[in-house]
Amino acid sequence: MKLQSTRRQQKNLSVAAYNGGFALVREMRYLKSEEAIEEVQFLDVAERVETDSIVVKGLEILEQNYDYDLVSKGKLLERYINQNVRVRNSETGEEMEMRLLSVAECIIGERADTKEIVIDPAGELILPALPEGLLLKPALVWKIEPALLDQEIIVSYLTKSLEWHAHYTLELRDNELQLFGWVKILNHSGAHYENAQLALVAGDVHREELMHNDDSPILYSRMQSAPVETEALTDRFVYRINRPVTVMNEQLKQLSFLSVTGRAFKRTYHVRAGDTHASVELAFPNTKENGLGMPLPEGIVKVYEYGDSGEVFFTGEDQIVHTATGKTVRIEIGKTLDIQSESYEKLREKHGVHEYITYVYKLENRKPDNIRIFVNHFLYGQVWEMESSSHDYERKNNAELEFIVNVHSDASEELEFTYKVDKRAETRGY
Incomplete structure (x- = not known):
């Protein structure tokens, strides 16, 4: 059974x-x-x-x-090979009984009364009850x-x-945010x-x-x-x-x-070599004190911001990674037009086994407020040492420097630094 x-x-x-x-x-x-x-x-x-x-x-x-x-038409008909089926004429209602011989390329049957072979008979094909096991x-x-x-x-x-994915909407009004999280299945x-x-x-x-x-x-x-x-x-x-x-x-x-309203966030500005305008980054801590405090799954964050008129505008989107409790959520939403940057290599010269490189960032702030600009400069695959710098910096790792430059409203500021590279180390493959 x-x-x-x-x-x-x-x-x-x-x-x-x-x-x-x-x-x-x-x-x-x-x-x-x-x-x-x-x-x-x-x-x-x-x-x-x-x-x-x-x-x-x-x-x-x-x-x-x-x-x-x-079950499909072909597989169903195969179950009735060598069994009698009926063909009903839809106009007259008359029925013909035949033994089903083949359904490979077309329907072929043998009439039960005359033993004549019928190919693709016209009408409605009527089958007995479903075979057991279908x-x-x-x-x-x-x-x-x-x-x-x-x-x-x-x-x-x-x-x-x-599958499932997380996605978020972030609304900004003045210095507060509203964050809504959704799971899409x-x-x-x-x-x-x-x-x-x-x-x-x-x-x-x-x-x-x-x-x-x-x-x-x-x-x-x-x-x-x-x-x-x-x-x-x-x-x-x-x-x-x-x-x-x-x-x-x-x-x-x-x-x-997730639904979090009325929480604080920071808006920061970042510049890298070759940028003509600063990138805008939003940051807020994933903590209970800030209304969060749960691991956030990775997903796309769409950012909306209220303008002076009270109308809401879409201002950018970014993907956040899986963010553990206590970590900072960072969202880059694009470039700002009123912070400009020009960067270039000012000087490169050799002295003995060392090469000295001077780099310059010219930063211009056209905002009505004084701001801080984070300048991230990368030095790839080099053994280096700082010789001089116009501003304080933090060595994030062996390949990245971060400078913080304060720029007054409607003013410009120039960052200049010189570092030396040990060419012997490059030859040895360090």
Whole structure:
């Protein structure tokens, strides 16, 4: 005997979605039979299931098949070869009975009354009841030792094409920010997940096979106010939605997981060699004191700002990395037109085994306020030593210097520094 199990027997469902475009599905079902069962058909599984990831607890399995090549016109007709079918004339209602001989390239039959061969008969083809064993949905088919079933089983598997991403909107008004975080879940896995316990796992998980998503229509659903708890997993962060969530196949769902208003931020200006205008960077601490204090998953941040008229304008976007609690969130939103920069190498000369290089940054501030400009200068692959500098600096690492230059409103400031490079070290490959 065969037993079919569907989601109607489901007792519990949990889905853990990963950044890499796959998910771990875990469900509990109750199996009960009145007769000895030797085959269990476990239906309503994801079409993109990774069959080598399936784990079944509570059932001893002798053999497992994944049947996903489901009913279609061609496969259905193949099941009726050598059986009698009827062809009904849609205009007259008359019927002809024939034995189905072939469906390879066209429909060929033998009339039951005259034994004549009929090719592609005109009319409506009427088939008997579905043959036993023909599945209408993807299914895991398990062969077991014949037995009565009265038990719960737990089935878990990985499926491709279920992914999640975080994205944010940031609104700036005067010196305060409003930050809203959203989780976007896209389901192309070929299964519905109804009232699931949903967890989102952040971090890069090594997979041997790259995931590719097929293009297909998307349904949009926006769900408000989904409380989120974070928990630690070794080398990962887990974001758990604190209520059941339904994600249907071919659906894009957005869940709100963060809302912070009225918090302080800093706006800083940065210049690198070759820049003609300063970059604008927004920064704020990811702390409880600043209304945050939870690990923030990587994602795109779109920034909007209120103008003097009260109208809101889009002012840039950037991608933040996974940001742990206590770290600073930094968002670069583009260039500012009223802070200009000109940089160039002023002098390069050799003295013995050393080469002396003088570099200049000319900075101009046309803003109504005094500002600080961070100048980041990079020295790649060189053993060097500073000889002189017009401004204080911090050595960020062996390849980067950072100067802080104060520039008054409607004024200019010039940064000049000289460093020497040991050419012997370059020859030795240091």
